[in-house]
Amino acid sequence: MKVSWTEHRAVWAAIGVSLLIPLAVRSNYFIHIMVMTEIYVILALSLNLVLGYAGLLSLAPPAFFGIGAYTSALLTLRLGLPFSITLPAAGAAGLLFASAIGVPSLRLSRHSFVIVTLSFTLLAQLVATKWTNLTRGAMGLPGIPTATVFGLPVTEKIEWYYFLLGMTLAALAFFTLLVRSRLGRAILTVREDEILAQAAGIHTWKVKLYTFAISGLLGGVAGSCYAHYITFIDPAVFDFYYMENLLIMVILGGAGTVWGVVAGAAIFNVVPELLRIHPELRTFLYGIVLLVAVSVAPGGLAGWVRDRRARRIEPSPQEGSHA
Amino acid sequence: MLEIRGVTKHFLGVPALHDVSFTVERGEIAGLIGPNGSGKTTLFDCVTGFLAPDAGKVVFMDQDITSLAPYRIARLGLTRIFQQIRTFPRLTVMENMRAAGQQHQGLRLTSGLLPTRRIRDLDRALDDQAGDLLQSLGIPGVADLAAGTLSYGQQKLLEIAMALMAKPSLVLLDEPVAGVNPTLIESIKGYLKRLNELGTTFLIIEHNLQVVMDLCHRVFVLDSGELIAQGPPFMVQENEQVLEAYFGR
Amino acid sequence: MGRSFLPAAFFTQGATWNAEMFFQHLANGLIQGSLYALVAVGLTLVYGVLEVVNFAHGELYMLAAFALFMLFSFLKFPYLLAVFLTIVALMLLGYVLSRTAIVPHLRRSFETTVLATLAASIILQNGARFAFTATPRQVIVPLEDVILSIGNVIVTGQRLLVLFTAMVAFAGLQVYIRKSRTGKAMRAASQNKEACRMVGIDVRRIASQTMVLGAALCALAGAMVAPLYDIFPAIGTTVVFKSFAVVIMGGMGNVPGAMIAALILGLGESLAGGYISIAARDALGFSLMILVLLIRPDGFFGKRVRI
Numbered sequence A: 001m002k003v004s005w006t007e008h009r010a011v012w013a014a015i016g017v018s019l020l021i022p023l024a025v026r027s028n029y030f031i032h033i034m035v036m037t038e039i040y041v042i043l044a045l046s047l048n049l050v051l052g053y054a055g056l057l058s059l060a061p062p063a064f065f066g067i068g069a070y071t072s073a074l075l076t077l078r079l080g081l082p083f084s085i086t087l088p089a090a091g092a093a094g095l096l097f098a099s100a101i102g103v104p105s106l107r108l109s110r111h112s113f114v115i116v117t118l119s120f121t122l123l124a125q126l127v128a129t130k131w132t133n134l135t136r137g138a139m140g141l142p143g144i145p146t147a148t149v150f151g152l153p154v155t156e157k158i159e160w161y162y163f164l165l166g167m168t169l170a171a172l173a174f175f176t177l178l179v180r181s182r183l184g185r186a187i188l189t190v191r192e193d194e195i196l197a198q199a200a201g202i203h204t205w206k207v208k209l210y211t212f213a214i215s216g217l218l219g220g221v222a223g224s225c226y227a228h229y230i231t232f233i234d235p236a237v238f239d240f241y242y243m244e245n246l247l248i249m250v251i252l253g254g255a256g257t258v259w260g261v262v263a264g265a266a267i268f269n270v271v272p273e274l275l276r277i278h279p280e281l282r283t284f285l286y287g288i289v290l291l292v293a294v295s296v297a298p299g300g301l302a303g304w305v306r307d308r309r310a311r312r313i314e315p316s317p318q319e320g321s322h323a
Numbered sequence B: 001m002l003e004i005r006g007v008t009k010h011f012l013g014v015p016a017l018h019d020v021s022f023t024v025e026r027g028e029i030a031g032l033i034g035p036n037g038s039g040k041t042t043l044f045d046c047v048t049g050f051l052a053p054d055a056g057k058v059v060f061m062d063q064d065i066t067s068l069a070p071y072r073i074a075r076l077g078l079t080r081i082f083q084q085i086r087t088f089p090r091l092t093v094m095e096n097m098r099a100a101g102q103q104h105q106g107l108r109l110t111s112g113l114l115p116t117r118r119i120r121d122l123d124r125a126l127d128d129q130a131g132d133l134l135q136s137l138g139i140p141g142v143a144d145l146a147a148g149t150l151s152y153g154q155q156k157l158l159e160i161a162m163a164l165m166a167k168p169s170l171v172l173l174d175e176p177v178a179g180v181n182p183t184l185i186e187s188i189k190g191y192l193k194r195l196n197e198l199g200t201t202f203l204i205i206e207h208n209l210q211v212v213m214d215l216c217h218r219v220f221v222l223d224s225g226e227l228i229a230q231g232p233p234f235m236v237q238e239n240e241q242v243l244e245a246y247f248g249r
Numbered sequence C: 001m002g003r004s005f006l007p008a009a010f011f012t013q014g015a016t017w018n019a020e021m022f023f024q025h026l027a028n029g030l031i032q033g034s035l036y037a038l039v040a041v042g043l044t045l046v047y048g049v050l051e052v053v054n055f056a057h058g059e060l061y062m063l064a065a066f067a068l069f070m071l072f073s074f075l076k077f078p079y080l081l082a083v084f085l086t087i088v089a090l091m092l093l094g095y096v097l098s099r100t101a102i103v104p105h106l107r108r109s110f111e112t113t114v115l116a117t118l119a120a121s122i123i124l125q126n127g128a129r130f131a132f133t134a135t136p137r138q139v140i141v142p143l144e145d146v147i148l149s150i151g152n153v154i155v156t157g158q159r160l161l162v163l164f165t166a167m168v169a170f171a172g173l174q175v176y177i178r179k180s181r182t183g184k185a186m187r188a189a190s191q192n193k194e195a196c197r198m199v200g201i202d203v204r205r206i207a208s209q210t211m212v213l214g215a216a217l218c219a220l221a222g223a224m225v226a227p228l229y230d231i232f233p234a235i236g237t238t239v240v241f242k243s244f245a246v247v248i249m250g251g252m253g254n255v256p257g258a259m260i261a262a263l264i265l266g267l268g269e270s271l272a273g274g275y276i277s278i279a280a281r282d283a284l285g286f287s288l289m290i291l292v293l294l295i296r297p298d299g300f301f302g303k304r305v306r307i
Helices: A005-024 A028-053 A061-079 A083-105 A110-130 A157-180 A182-192 A194-199 A204-230 A240-254 A259-274 A279-296 A300-311 B040-047 B070-075 B093-105 B117-136 B152-164 B182-197 B209-215 B233-238 B240-247 C005-010 C019-050 C057-074 C079-105 C110-132 C157-179 C181-191 C193-198 C203-228 C235-250 C255-275 C278-295
Strands: A147-149 A152-154 B002-011 B014-024 B029-033 B055-060 B078-081 B170-174 B201-205 B218-223 B226-231 C147-150 C153-156
Touching: A005 A028, A005 A157, A028 A061, A028 A157, A028 A182, A028 A204, A028 A240, A028 A259, A061 A083, A061 A110, A061 A204, A061 A240, A083 A110, A083 A147, A083 A204, A083 C278, A110 C110, A110 C235, A110 C278, A152 A157, A157 A182, A157 A204, A182 A194, A182 A204, A182 B093, A194 A204, A194 B070, A240 A259, A240 A279, A240 C110, A279 C079, A279 C110, B002 B040, B014 B040, B014 B055, B029 B040, B029 B182, B029 B209, B040 B055, B040 B170, B040 B201, B070 B078, B070 B093, B078 B152, B093 B117, B093 B152, B117 B152, B152 B170, B152 B182, B182 B201, B182 B209, B209 B233, B218 B233, B218 B240, B226 B233, B226 B240, B233 B240, C019 C057, C019 C153, C019 C157, C019 C181, C019 C203, C019 C235, C019 C255, C057 C079, C057 C110, C057 C203, C057 C235, C079 C110, C079 C203, C110 C235, C147 C157, C153 C157, C157 C181, C157 C203, C157 C255, C181 C193, C181 C203, C193 C203, C235 C255, C235 C278, C255 C278
Parallel strands: B014 B226, B029 B201, B029 B218, B078 B170, B170 B201
Antiparallel strands: A147 A152, B002 B014, B002 B055, B218 B226, C147 C153
16 A cells, blocks of 8 residues: 555654653643643554454443553563563563453454453453452552663653654554555455355454454553553552543544544543633533534445445345446 | 255155256256246355355366355355345455455455555455446446445446356356346457356356356256256247246146 | 561451351352353343444443432432342343444444444443542332341342342343344354354444343442442443453353353352451452463353354
């Protein structure tokens, strides 16, 4: 798939702007918003892959986020491991849990799959709250040491901003390579018509599993960055609040696209923060926006395709005189 | 080449297929006909792994494929097209073709993430094959259009092209010319004949009996899930049971 | 670092055997199961008839509890009147919910309805959080003081009421579905919506009626159970978590299956909580659900919709 020249320029421009933002706007609060935006971009990519490209609604991203965060935090606090190890470990944890959940549940109907992913997220929160010996329960894990990357400390907000900018760009590069590869094509076929995909020789269950596993990896990585950035985590990291934000970002941003989702993550994190909207009100409004969006532009791309097929009546003998 | 032995399938107690047995020989064009509801598509589903028969076996090129998953059967060289048009609507025609063909190049799913020389060669081969097929089927110009925007006839042609990307030995066609204009029917017929001469075997479900008579070497007739006749078209045409099945007593 | 995290958190109860404790656990479990059943049946009914998973179902239960609180503790209505009004209010809400989040999407994809009901759930839960704050409320009901004891097994009046109400509700439900026209239409819709449309049954009306029925059951559950536990906006989530497990265990769309699965879960949780630990009790629902999905994905009693 060729990338157009304008796309290329837009991308470089965006990167350029991102590099310069913290120098232009010196507010620490604003930098914080941008850092959170970067974390959200990675999370949004995780959901986008599963929902926008494979057409599977998964409510598990907060679970992988939280698992990544706790894995990273516990490895650092209990074993003294540095960020350069806990970050990949968190990603691996996300990947492993995603695979574990995915193996039994991806064979099921879509209905059961949504329920299982939701239950998994709720269960993860429950475990984090109750298994106090390990996680200190609701008291959380404070004092997570900040990171050192290639010898440079990443402590200040602005350092995190640039580090995460790098991470986000890496994630985007990986994501783009993935969706343009053969695997990416196979993932799209699962979304478009799973039965036809199988008839074409595609092992759709394996494709779905890989997709889910990668989304777990991305979620875990995002969680790890979050833990070391905020230096404190508690079971609230599994809150459905994150899922709600992600749904808005991905669906309104443009499920199934790359830059649309990035824009969605940016807009729907920055704007409510700047407007100082109270988190509860924000979620409430998101609920309304989601309800409206779903009615007007139903289910994002994935649902739209299935709608078209469902609504197609028996085709009248149309002429296609090409012979 | 394809042996169907005693295939039986019930749905909630209603027999859709009962002890159906016949063989499709290599290199022929075989027809599967019968009134509506006689179980033809159900049989296709059982052969291609989308349904598991309650009893019986399906043997393809001396291999028992009865309990194999559809994707495995496709990779063995048995592809099909469906009764209702199936494409990947929001992907371009070219992407549809690539998706249909990429499994059969023997790569692992995860390879091709990085564009190495080998991958690029394989991609080019895939594209060439797709281009050729689209050309022979008469729809070269639509390569960059979204498959869902094609006309009915074009989509039917795309379906056939996609089934052929796998370089199959046997293709099951479920009503390939339903709702298609007569000129296009002729060209599809011609195309299938040419492919058959080059070695591809076909089993075709069709209601258009004229096409069946013209195209098929042999015909199998299903009625209410049972095989009631088989033989060359002209013989089957005269068969009383067949006439009864279609037109009643 | 401690050696074994798991056993410490997992097995907290002693293993002493006491017949009376056992029956007490059974009694509690039965009642807990009735609560799950009331909520899960509505959920599975909606899925069975409409093939829609209603993610806002838990919020209906939560709002019913709050409604009862407002009517009984705040406005001081008599208990039965408060219950009645709660049910009416929730039925109305169920209707509105069906018209905004479900009916418009009946012909659309599954993901669309999930997102719509999810959005509804977000709106309702956060609306409640906004209106009522997260402070837990309690409802004190006269029946709390009534104590029935069989041997040494103690059951409070309110809990008995829950059990009794559940039984009456289910009997009524079975009769309604089998005998009434709407019930028959529901069963028809659960088998084939297209056919319904062709014979002139208005599927949208059935959708609303099913939702209203489900909401009524939730309302009953919320109103009956409100006096037993704390009420706060998040209770819908925990209840729906268990309800999903019950629905999966019983087979999606299978009403009798949901009832039985609910009782099994209630009893199981009570015994687990009594003899193993609280953690085991909380994890049981999810574990059983995963187990069922692995062994019999269609549920113990089969997915074939039976209403």
